[in-house]
Amino acid sequence: MVKQVDLQHFEITQLLEAIYFRYGYDFRHYARASLERKVINRLRLAKLVSISAMTCKILYEPSFFNLFLKDMSVTVTEMFRDPYVFKKVRNSVCQHLKTYSRVNIWHVGCATGEEAYSMAILLDEEGLLPRTRIYATDYNNHSLELATQGNYKADKMPQYNENYLKSGGKSSLSHYYQQQGNIINFDDSLKKYITFANHNLMKDQVFAQMHLVFCRNVLIYFDTSLQNSVLNLLKESLIHRGFLILGDKESLDFSQQREYFENYANKERIYRLRANL
Secondary structure (H helix, E strand, C coil): CCCHHHHHHHHHHHHHHHHHHHHCCCCCCECHHHHHHHHHHHHHHHCCCCHHHHHHHHHHCHHHHHHHHHHHCCCCCCCCCCHHHHHHHHHHHHHHHCCCCCEEEEEECCCCCHHHHHHHHHHHHCCCHHHEEEEEEECCHHHHHHHHHCEEEHHHHHHHHHHHHHCCCCCCHHHHEEEECCEEEECHHHHCCEEEEECCCCCCCCCCCEEEEEECCCHHHECHHHHHHHHHHHHHHEEEEEEEEECCCCCCCCCCCHHHEEEEECCCCEEEECCCC
């Protein structure tokens, strides 16, 4: 007799194969435990009797597949998250960026855009924003729409302002937005330097000539194979001696790309392409 857990594992595998065949999204190398939790939760919310039934619904109803994409997308973010990282960027990495006439920065898995706006503010205060283009990408179009609008709940601003000040902010976060009721909207003076775009790490190509790449708290959701594939894509996207920033629970230590990078700031998980490559 086939165990229920084995059947569930098989059905989820078939679901992922069907998604890849139908839509080109490859979730087969996502961390399995987290992925299975999200699949089961969507099954429960949709009140479907089986994962096989869910597979059929995803195949023939793109709107339902979009719900699945939202489930899989990581939208946990905040402005100046881990302020000590942004402080290191401000006080150290920016000194290198100032040696270039043009600067390209890529925020991978930008979710609803808070990290990209944080970087724009930092660059403005360091005199770098007018020569910088920030690319912020995600595969979740709903998140990208929210990011492009630059609207956020005002009750989050006290925490965001505290993060901003801890990161070395030189003014007040309120200098960069307008508030109407419980909604704030970031200035067009920031937005015009940010390009929000759909990009799928599982299948899309490199963003070439990046001076700095943020890929924070994205790799933890992938298995080792996909992690190495993504890290190679990020490496190929960087200029000579470019910078890569990972999340606090992520590391290059055991990756296939480790030899290409040097530790620039260990606590902050900042890496730099080696000079002798």
